[in-house]
Amino acid sequence: MKIYYTLTGQKEVFEPLIPSRVSMYACGxxxxxxxxxxxxxxxxxxxxxxxxxxxxxxxxxxxRNFTDIDDKIINxxxxxxxxxxxxxxxYTDAYYEDMDxxxxxxxDVEPKATxxxxxxxxxxxxxxxxxxxxxxxxxxxxSVDKFPGYGKLSKRDMEEMLAGARVDVDKRKKNPLDFALWxxxxxxxxxxxxxxxxxxxxxxxxxxxMSLKHLGESFDIHxxxxxxxxxxxxxxxxxxxxxxxxxxxxxxxxxxxxxxDKEKMSKSLGNFxxxxxxxxxxxxxxxxxxxxxxHYRSPIEFSDEQLREAESSIDxxxxxxxxxxxxxxxxxxxxxxxxxxxxxxxxxxSAFKESFEEAMDDDFNTAQALGHIFELIRECNRFLDxxxxxxxxxxxxxxxxxxxxxxxxxxxIFNRTPLEWYSSLMHVKNIGLSEEDILEQIGKRQxxxxxxxWQTADIxxxxxxxxxxxxxxxxxxxxxxxxVG
RNA sequence: GGCGGCGUACCCAAGUGGCCAAGGGGGAGGUCUGCAAAACCUUUAUUCAGCGGUUCAAAUCCGCUCGCCGCCUCCA
Numbered sequence: 001m002k003i004y005y006t007l008t009g010q011k012e013v014f015e016p017l018i019p020s021r022v023s024m025y026a027c028g029x030x031x032x033x034x035x036x037x038x039x040x041x042x043x044x045x046x047x048x049x050x051x052x053x054x055x056x057x058x059x060x061x062x063x064r065n066f067t068d069i070d071d072k073i074i075n076x077x078x079x080x081x082x083x084x085x086x087x088x089x090x091y092t093d094a095y096y097e098d099m100d101x102x103x104x105x106x107x108d109v110e111p112k113a114t115x116x117x118x119x120x121x122x123x124x125x126x127x128x129x130x131x132x133x134x135x136x137x138x139x140x141x142x143s144v145d146k147f148p149g150y151g152k153l154s155k156r157d158m159e160e161m162l163a164g165a166r167v168d169v170d171k172r173k174k175n176p177l178d179f180a181l182w183x184x185x186x187x188x189x190x191x192x193x194x195x196x197x198x199x200x201x202x203x204x205x206x207x208x209x210m211s212l213k214h215l216g217e218s219f220d221i222h223x224x225x226x227x228x229x230x231x232x233x234x235x236x237x238x239x240x241x242x243x244x245x246x247x248x249x250x251x252x253x254x255x256x257x258x259x260x261d262k263e264k265m266s267k268s269l270g271n272f273x274x275x276x277x278x279x280x281x282x283x284x285x286x287x288x289x290x291x292x293x294x295h296y297r298s299p300i301e302f303s304d305e306q307l308r309e310a311e312s313s314i315d316x317x318x319x320x321x322x323x324x325x326x327x328x329x330x331x332x333x334x335x336x337x338x339x340x341x342x343x344x345x346x347x348x349x350s351a352f353k354e355s356f357e358e359a360m361d362d363d364f365n366t367a368q369a370l371g372h373i374f375e376l377i378r379e380c381n382r383f384l385d386x387x388x389x390x391x392x393x394x395x396x397x398x399x400x401x402x403x404x405x406x407x408x409x410x411x412x413i414f415n416r417t418p419l420e421w422y423s424s425l426m427h428v429k430n431i432g433l434s435e436e437d438i439l440e441q442i443g444k445r446q447x448x449x450x451x452x453x454w455q456t457a458d459i460x461x462x463x464x465x466x467x468x469x470x471x472x473x474x475x476x477x478x479x480x481x482x483x484v485g
Numbered sequence: 486g487g488c489g490g491c492g493u494a495c496c497c498a499a500g501u502g503g504c505c506a507a508g509g510g511g512g513a514g515g516u517c518u519g520c521a522a523a524a525c526c527u528u529u530a531u532u533c534a535g536c537g538g539u540u541c542a543a544a545u546c547c548g549c550u551c552g553c554c555g556c557c558u559c560c561a
Contacts, residue, residue: 026561160486256561298490301497309496322523472523473519
């Protein structure tokens, strides 16, 4: 397995620190507002990495934090005239709702910054003791000059950063690039007691404290959005390695941004969509599928059109699922020799898993993995078109279903029944008909068809289609589905 | 200014030295069907932004040019 490694800028063979175990830490969210789809992208890719590691047989420990104290939370609380922890609680709950919808599993440990104040203070004390951090005006700063490797992750030169002049001038800092480990609290702000007076932790130190506590001094994978690379992850390395004297994370994984009209989606530009907004119009699986259809490091352009295409793709899967179910229900299990189509399908089937793993082993190439899945779907349909029957054919289709379920579980897509998919679409698209209504219309149409009253039958079908319901006449029944795309 | 990335068909998107350049969406024609839909088949890139170079061989490596984007400040 290869993973793109931010430090060297190329794909490296993945070798965990402890064989057969994987420890990973992902930067979670600051809980001060609803999550947008950028948060979803990050959460989903790490969810997939974790699922794939488990699939490969690794024992995974996955830690994802919540930043529950921060300027933005304090500001939000002030605006709404409530306590900071009310805001944190509200948006932590909202986060879980969103992630549950998207099929993002809980991490093994989900620490909150405010539960690790003591651990952070201990690290800060030690850094001061080593002369790497200094106290200034009730706050504590990390002295980047004292950490020789500063800038190694983001490949930045300190001289150039200073020349860039976009760093704020702060009299309390010895070097403008120094960053706060502990912040002196101002009047009316939440605070904790510390050796340096009342205050609260700086942003970066929490990840150092929580990863140390749950994963140890060194662990395998650390990641988050590409915008965390600098300064957040750079600072984490500095603090952690200065404190422990050993290498921090072995592999750094950063996901690319979501863009709108080619521009980075961001809060400040105001061009962002919350997960909730999107799920108002689309099934959650559509968003998840869409985000996995591009490699995680590439930027991904977001639009309704893209989502509609994703919806059509998923529908192709569920349409095929209906076919395989039908086949297995009717197939007679007597002996019958496999046709040529059957034989070539059988070959594809045996190669499929390897293809899927090859794609995923290559830096979690979910886009390519999906390509293989759709190739399997096409060949499965082709096989079914050849009107197969017999025990061996049944086994092939059964095997197909197994493989699709197994790989679908890694990506956490394609895990519902076709009926569940269409019921969900019915709601999300506001069809305004119930399943019973549709079945009633199908019954009426069938009566007309029995009378060979094609005109009435076609009118019923057209009326339903206008409402977004498609009918498909099969040999012995008529199926309904929701129009996608 | 420094650092980094991207440019593959009508759209999205894999592919980073060598089998016909994956897959999805869309278009056109066909098979099937009462008609449809779905599915399948054929077709839609002799070519990978452009120009040079390295190589027996390049979308893939190197150089230059053009265009787009990101980071350097909180940010997934």
